[in-house]
Amino acid sequence: MSDWTKQFFRAPVFTPGGPEALAAAPMEAAAVWRALKLKPGSRILDVACGTGRHAVLLAKRGAFVVGVDKTEAYLKEARAGARGLSNCLFARGDMRRLPFKGEFDAAMNLWTSFGYFDKASDDLKALKGVARALKPGGLFLIDLLDFAWVKKHAQTCRWDRRSDGAYLLQDAVWVEGRDPRIINAWIILRPGKPELRTRFVVRGYDKARLYAALRLAGLVPVKSWHGLGALGRLKSSGRLVVLARKPIR
Helix, strand or coil: CCCHHHHHCCCCCCCCCCHHHHHHHHHHHHHHHHHCCCCCCCEEEEECCCCCHHHHHHHHCCCEEEEEECCHHHHHHHHHHCCCCCCEEEEECCHHHCCCCCCEEEEEECCCCCCCCCCHHHHHHHHHHHHHHEEEEEEEEEEEECHHHHHHHCCCEEEEECCCCCEEEEEEEEECCCCCEEEEEEEEECCCCCCEEEEEEEECCCHHHHHHHHHHCCCEEEEEECCCHHHHHCCCCCEEEEEEECCCC
């Protein structure tokens, strides 16, 4: 994985457990529960799980959840949130090398936690690992930025005020071609502290490209939405949520 990930996936640059993300998590977890047809006792794989905001909520509903992420600081926060839940486990790992085989009823990959590798073949390795981890007939839910929407509607340069009081400047470039990507440079201005500069790169997936990648990995696309929960009823939201199934052979 490119060195940029080591600088980006850390506080205070980026944390998946911020106030806005935590506020949205109950609605998202409820949508995941319905989409994956979960029930108490269902085994679900969450990759990449981040700080575990969805995994913990699903475990509290009675599912057995295993979360995998590469960032140890995020996993430390996830384990703290899951304290007392014997049915919610977290492990550090690379999604390209998932060690599971036929163990899970369902799997999920939420909020564009996918597409960060230098090569598209590594994305395929990750999807194949998910397919291998699922039981026959198991379901997979993936939630990404919709690259087709981003190209038409997203601002290339924008300022945002974050919940921690910092200002974030994002300067994005869309790279077209056979391997489309979004390259986004960040400048973070914090009161009384040095500015932070970093960037992230994510591969661009529209519906057609994601469906093709899922099929190559041995998964069958079933349905798509424009977001989780109520967002899924919108005609467009900038997000692409796809449900896929592992065939029963």
